[in-house]
Amino acid sequence: MKEILWHGRGGQGVVLAAQILAEAAYIQGYGGVMSAPTFGPERRGAPVVASTRISREAIRTVAQIEKGDVAVVLDASLLGIVDILGRLKEGGALIVNTPLPPEALGIDGSYDVATVNATDIAVSNRLILGGLPVVNTPMLGAFSRVTGLVTLENIEKGLKRKMPADAARTNFAVVQSACEQTVIQPKEEKTHGTEEPEER
Amino acid sequence: MADVRILTGNEAAAMGVKLCRPGVVAAYPITPQSQLAEILSRYVEGGEMRAEYVRVEGEHSALTVCISASTVGARTFTATSSNGLLYMHEQLHWAAGSRLPVVMCVVNRGVGAPWSIFNDQQDSLAQRDTGWIQFYCRNNQEIIDTLIQAYRIAESLYIPVMVCYDGFVLSHTMMPVDIPDGDMVRGFLPPYKAHTILSPEAPRTINSVLFPWRRPDPEGVLRDGYMEMRYKLEAAMKKALPAIQEANDDFARIFGRDHGGLIWTYRSEGAELLFSGIGSIANEATVAADLLRDEGIPAGVLGVRVYRPFPRQRVIEATQGARAVMVLQKGTSYGYEGCLTSDFKASLYESTLRVPVVDVVAGLGGRDVKAREIADAGKRAWKELEEGKLKTHSLWLNCYTGEDDAE
């Protein structure tokens, strides 16, 4: 089973991104998918976490994810505020929306570190909502590129399940751009295989 | 010199409240509790009792007034019955969770629907999980004595206490009651000291939202999450068992009356057919035990005085030697069995005793239960026991259940 934690701020669509990934994974044929917000009050701008689980078989656990396989960070400023690495498995993948290259983030510990400027992609595609650039859907593109767990094609189908056709179309454009522009710095010793290790 | 008067249960309760001198009384009238509320009104308006009496618009508000008044530091009292208690349910949890020593009389009465204004215990039994200590009185003397002990227990452990007694059967029935001396009561009952006072001197926000997990405060104390805070109520309930016994024993030493503390027994030595129950029906069973003993059946009674916290060990000890137990209560948990029966059996499960326990539901909606009828049921059970065919589920005493048509 793969466990993904989405970090962002209230109003950035963290919960929606986690849901779209679950939709896409189910379409791709995973038997078990699950997504959940962090329960409790949400405030615009305050740090928020959501989760997605993807597995071959139906998923029975509903407990909160302790350490995820992947951490997707929609707002780089959270790295200094929220203990993101504390909830990321050793050797897991960290994907951050930032103009900086992976090395510049100064992440120590053996993680795959990937970055993409989702904000820029959204702005240049004029994808702005309530004064905020839409940074959640581009990160789905980065996720696909870094983990290979779900294809862009299935993410597009997932988008269509969660939003009207024209919105799905414009959002898929930024998913593709983010996928292309993502820069990955794999952890030193092991090359990153796309094959999923057999079930624990 | 003993000051004995012939009083109804409601009169005894009112006298007990007056002796405990609460600062705030809030009550909404409901049969059969109403005389208690009326007598207290006369005490307050007649100047016999100095208290703020809030004539609220409903039971939900009655208990709310006691909760907030208690938070400000005043000793409080309220009383209700039946659907009034059911209407208070939300606030019962709130009072316990706030750890406030509110003391309430529950004048037991059946619940709707359909309506019954008559006695049974379905109202208070349905509140056993709310975090309140529950006493059940078997006669009017025990009402006044238990009220006094209730305040001491509540205010030392910061747990609210219900003093339950049967509507009409006790509340409207007169019997001799020895009135404790006021000064001796003041000696027995130290003034109420709240654990947290709502006051401008030390501004606090009380009963706020809690996180699921623990959270550090500015001084580096790791403050409770919700679960830790709730556990503290459970921990206090455990401490209540010895505290109740101690209060009973101190009371006995000072006032000369011992109600047994957690449980009481009657002719339980050598009793092989053991009756158990809560409230006046357990007292009725003592008469049944005498009748059976006269006919050579070794019967006895284990009266449960405190239903929450449930006196597990005392029940095990008092059941030694019994070959059958008949648990009497005026209520049931629909779809299973009487609540006292379940808790009684659960206690025995923790011991090596393997004695059959007969679930007896009796007296719902004021149906009268006579000692003779309990004795007859005991005789039938004793015979079935001898023949190895004792039926334990469930005897609805004096109730046409239509089952005999089925055979």
Add this chain to the structure above:
Amino acid sequence: MEQKSLKKDRNVSALCVPAKGEAGRTGDWRDLKPVIDHTKCIPSVKNRPACYLCWLYCPEGVVKMTIPVEIDMDYCKGCGICAEECPPNAIRMVREGESDG
């Protein structure tokens, strides 16, 4: 979340003690921040206490009635009311991270 801590919680029931930052450093919630142009701000221009509508209308009470006017940026949530209500338009809402100039 479970740090080792010396003192146990002795509270009998839940009671909160007043302190700043109950919801954390709420300044962190902003995506726009208020920037004051003190050449237009009335108290600075007149060099005496005047106007202070920003102080009056601030829900968080983080504007100081000083000369020059100051805003506690640790806790300002960036709602933009002060900029909207400032008579001489001396306050601009600027995207976080961009320079104050």
Add this chain to the structure above:
Amino acid sequence: MQNNIFKINETEYILPGSRACQGCGLTLAYRYMLKALRENTVLTIPASCLCVLHGLYPITPVTVPCLNTTFASTAASASGIAAGLAAMNKSDITVVAMAGDGSTYDMGIQALSGAAERNTDFIYVCYDNEGYMNTGTQRSSATPMGALTSTTPILTKEHTKKDFVRIMEAHELPYLATTSPSYPIDLYDKFVKAKRIKGTRYMHIYSPCPPGWLFNTKDTIRIGQLAVETGIVVLFEIEDGKFRFTGRSKTLAERGKRQPVVNYVSRQGRFRRMSIEQLNRLQAWVDSRWADYLDRAES
């Protein structure tokens, strides 16, 4: 307006960093209410936005003592505090119950009516943000007709807003007043006056809510002002039965000209599905109520 600002008590009773949303009307109103009532005040509140503002254990931003209670029992809780203080013979403390429109208009109306009928010595404050905002903008009886909420998401609210202030007037209280955080000094003065009066006082705060009413957080003051400029909100006080306009409503009544309600409605996303018929009914209702108030002010 300018010089009055310096008469206001400078102490801040809400420490910065509260959990309230950006641009919250309640927070601004609460700031001035506490400035007016000062330290010797005890509050009781139900589960609500205000409860969230009061913070999560073990920290609160508010430096005034406060007792949380259940949703239907706010006024009863205040009754108990008043009775408890009397029993402890503490007399110089102002007891305040404060709740939103949901708790006040709907679930808690019984406890409030009971406490008012007993002329309990307390101030009941209702911050009316016209819906159950703490739980995500569900409809309450205070929601205006034609408004979108999460429980009237398509057809908008069908019924008119419950005129709760008139219900409270029927209790013939010593003092009743309507206020708005968009006019903080009017609000401040009324709470200073209310503090001195004995018995049950009812204060109504018309409290704009950016996420609930769907307007930008910078416009909280403007929206509240437009409500008064159009007559949707009328600022007044009733002392021992005597009606008096106050602040902006007073100048409007004497010589000003009210704006049409469409100026107010059109700036809020919650009204984007309001029908013309609903808009006209709202305008007619505002006009007739304004006429009633004008008559009462003359007599």
